[in-house]
């Protein structure tokens with residue numbers, strides 16, 4: 061599933077490819093891909109003649125900012141991809157939504173497993189990157205008429221690569237959290253954009269066991285984890301993402317970061333630091349990879 065680095069790569073590609081392009085029509089081939097507005101015919105109507113001003117990312121979602129202030133969001137989820145192709149490209153049975161651009165190209169939303177969602181929202185209120193403690197209940201935007209784009213992301217935590225995401229800030233957010241580190245890193249209301257791959261990679265880099273409770277870290281642990289999260293994400297962005305399964309960029313090409321992963325899907329292979337075989341366990345139903353020597357297992361607390 062595309063995480064922060066993969067979505068960032070797609071957003072940067074699209075910024076180069078479609079910023080300034082006008083959508084002259086949209087065809088929805090799979091109704092449920094459209095999250096908002098409803099019905100999908102209305103979505104197609106409302107997006108027609110819109111010009112894309114700029115493409116960015118928030119959490120694991122691609123944001124296409126339109127000239128008129130509205131925002132088109134694309135959550136790729138499991139197998140979604142955004143591809144820019146000439147309109148002479150043969151039809152794709154997995155293209156769930158096709159945007160025709162004025163210059164004759166198409167922007168295709170391809171999604172084999174159909175978990176991805178596309179929305180069109182009024183602008184406003186999006187400056188809150190990193191705001192909030194993430195404790196607010198997640199409001200669902202489905203079916204609502206006047207949700208602004210900022211509210212769509214109101215339940216999300218800060219962007220880990222934002223300048224404002226300092227070690228001090230990270231330490232503050234960790235304070236009083238008893239959750240296990242792996243679960244906490246996957247929690248989008250804690251920090252946005254980290255998924256299974258980069259959670260495992262960051263914990264290996266920081267030499268922290270995935271089952272450690274967050275409130276057992278000392279100040280040095282916290283700084284190491286903060287640095288590790290940012291390093292693994294930055295490295296992956298530089299390598300255009302990890303194509304461990306379906307992920308491709310806007311040109312349909314695979315990223316090269318999968319070759320650089322230290323633990324993810326390297327079960328039984330030697331740790332790059334110490335040679336110990338990488339272990340796999342399941343934490344909150346997600347497969348989790350770590351080095352049993354570098355990442356020491358926490359001692360059970362007295363209460364347990």
Ligand SMILES: [Zn+2]
Nearest residue numbers: 331334351354
């Ligand atoms: Zn090791």
